[in-house]
Amino acid sequence: MKDSVITAEMKRRELKLWLVCFVIANVVNWCSIIKFATPWYEIFTQVGYVVSLSLVIYALIALARIAWWLLHYTFRK
Amino acid sequence: MNRKEFLSDCGKMGLAGVTLSLFPWLESCSPKAKLAVQGEKVRIGIIGTGSRGLFHIKHLVQMPQAEVVALCDNYRPHLDNAAQYYPEAKLYDDYRRLLENRDVQGVIIATPLYLHAPMTLAAMEAGKEVFCEKSMAYTLDEALEVYNRRKALGRVLFIGQQRLFDPKYVKAMQMIHEGVIGEVVGVRNYWYRNNNWRREVPSPELERHINWRLYSEYSRGLMTELACHQLQNGSWAMGQLPEKVMGAGSLIHWNKEDKRDVYDTVSAIFTYPNGVNMTFESIISNKHFGMGEQILGTKGTIDLVTAMHYTDEPAPKGSGMHQFIEQIERGVMSNSVFAGTSWAAESSALAPGKPIMQDVKVVSGESSVGAEADGSKELLEAFLHAVITGKQPEKVLEESYYATQFALLADKAMHENAILTLDEKYKVPYEPLK
Numbered sequence: 001m002k003d004s005v006i007t008a009e010m011k012r013r014e015l016k017l018w019l020v021c022f023v024i025a026n027v028v029n030w031c032s033i034i035k036f037a038t039p040w041y042e043i044f045t046q047v048g049y050v051v052s053l054s055l056v057i058y059a060l061i062a063l064a065r066i067a068w069w070l071l072h073y074t075f076r077k
Numbered sequence: 078m079n080r081k082e083f084l085s086d087c088g089k090m091g092l093a094g095v096t097l098s099l100f101p102w103l104e105s106c107s108p109k110a111k112l113a114v115q116g117e118k119v120r121i122g123i124i125g126t127g128s129r130g131l132f133h134i135k136h137l138v139q140m141p142q143a144e145v146v147a148l149c150d151n152y153r154p155h156l157d158n159a160a161q162y163y164p165e166a167k168l169y170d171d172y173r174r175l176l177e178n179r180d181v182q183g184v185i186i187a188t189p190l191y192l193h194a195p196m197t198l199a200a201m202e203a204g205k206e207v208f209c210e211k212s213m214a215y216t217l218d219e220a221l222e223v224y225n226r227r228k229a230l231g232r233v234l235f236i237g238q239q240r241l242f243d244p245k246y247v248k249a250m251q252m253i254h255e256g257v258i259g260e261v262v263g264v265r266n267y268w269y270r271n272n273n274w275r276r277e278v279p280s281p282e283l284e285r286h287i288n289w290r291l292y293s294e295y296s297r298g299l300m301t302e303l304a305c306h307q308l309q310n311g312s313w314a315m316g317q318l319p320e321k322v323m324g325a326g327s328l329i330h331w332n333k334e335d336k337r338d339v340y341d342t343v344s345a346i347f348t349y350p351n352g353v354n355m356t357f358e359s360i361i362s363n364k365h366f367g368m369g370e371q372i373l374g375t376k377g378t379i380d381l382v383t384a385m386h387y388t389d390e391p392a393p394k395g396s397g398m399h400q401f402i403e404q405i406e407r408g409v410m411s412n413s414v415f416a417g418t419s420w421a422a423e424s425s426a427l428a429p430g431k432p433i434m435q436d437v438k439v440v441s442g443e444s445s446v447g448a449e450a451d452g453s454k455e456l457l458e459a460f461l462h463a464v465i466t467g468k469q470p471e472k473v474l475e476e477s478y479y480a481t482q483f484a485l486l487a488d489k490a491m492h493e494n495a496i497l498t499l500d501e502k503y504k505v506p507y508e509p510l511k
Contacts, residue, residue, distance in 0.1 A: 028398075
């Protein structure tokens with residue numbers, strides 16, 4: 001079995017991807033605040049839910065990437 | 078006793094948070110007040126040693142300030158049974174002989190309803206302080222006579238309305254008076270049982286003697302035996318007295334088995350001057366709903382029996398994110414509706430509610446004798462305290478008086494098929510308990 005190497009470039013890319021997910025989760029929070037007319041301080045008080053949502057989005061994207069990688073690997077053979 | 082001490086004592090009684098000025102009659106139950114009369118003893122005579130009399134005796138034996146010196150009953154098995162608890166007590170089969178006993182300071186009367194007023198009057202005239210079971214009297218006139226005579230003689234007189242001393246009722250009433258449920262807009266009382274209300278009779282000639290509750294010659298039935306307790310809730314919560322009463326009563330089931338002539342099904346509506354209605358319903362051939370006493374307000378409901386508070390106001394909806402997630406959940410989880418009801422009752426009855434206090438003892442109302450932790454013991458202690466101090470607590474007798482009068486008036490309304498108001502001559506000064 002070969003050693004797996006996670007490069008600094010890969011780490012930076014994943015971190016950027018999660019940051020995009022975090023921004024999307026924040027946008028969802030803002031939209032919820034507007035839609036349900038709840039107080040704006042929820043931008044801060046709901047940050048736990050925002051982080052959780054960002055991780056869920058990140059995980060969904062990861063699943064899509066794995067699926068894409070599997071398909072790509074299968075047809076390349 | 079200062080306010081801080083009283084609040085501390087209330088906490089020990091299970092009444093933490095109750096305000097002294099609202100419930101002055103409870104002061105006698107506090108450890109501080111008990112300390113003030115420590116070492117004192119009240120020599121008690123008990124007239125009527127049946128089931129309810131025995132219930133009191135079982136409490137009295139636990140109270141160092143009570144010494145039962147005389148027992149009276151004209152049914153020997155009951156008297157002998159009671160004598161086991163106080164073998165030194167003198168035994169009587171005629172209450173008048175007991176009242177002649179100068180050693181007796183106070184009497185507890187637990188006899189059939191029709192005897193309450195004559196015995197109370199005789200005891201007060203004989204110089205005794207009196208605790209009489211509810212209802213106060215068999216007729217409106219008798220109740221007034223008892224009330225006026227007590228006032229003239231300056232005796233201590235307690236009637237067995239124990240809810241005034243039940244911690245969960247006290248706490249609930251404070252919440253109601255503080256406006257927790259908003260404006261009171263209704264009072265619902267019901268008491269359902271499924272039993273024939275009979276006691277075992279050793280020989281037929283004792284039928285009326287033992288089952289006096291079933292015959293109108295001795296009792297007013299469900300109104301004086303059950304409703305009297307619950308009607309008092311309305312006055313306590315509303316801080317006023319009903320203006321008029323209507324009702325319907327019938328014998329629908331148990332008369333098929335015996336010759337009773339008091340109703341076994343009753344419904345009554347009491348209307349207050351502000352238009353609010355208080356209802357009482359009792360059926361003794363179905364027990365599904367048991368006993369219930371509910372004060373309905375514009376902002377919520379308090380169930381006095383279970384000591385639960387239900388709010389009518391919508392629960393906070395949560396943050397925007399919560400609502401958004403719930404909306405997605407509803408969209409994903411809900412079934413497609415292609416047939417079903419187009420109308421649903423607007424109801425908060427299924428809301429879980431919150432207990433108004435901890436360690437609540439819920440009474441089912443099934444027992445015809447009494448239940449533990451329903452305020453009876455505290456009421457008895459308050460009576461003993463009043464005998465020792467010679468001080469009649471304020472307001473409580475008036476509550477008992479009007480509970481009796483309105484129970485009797487409702488019974489009258491049922492028999493006359495009429496809407497009745499309490500005649501001016503029966504009105505005595507009334508100060509609300511709030």
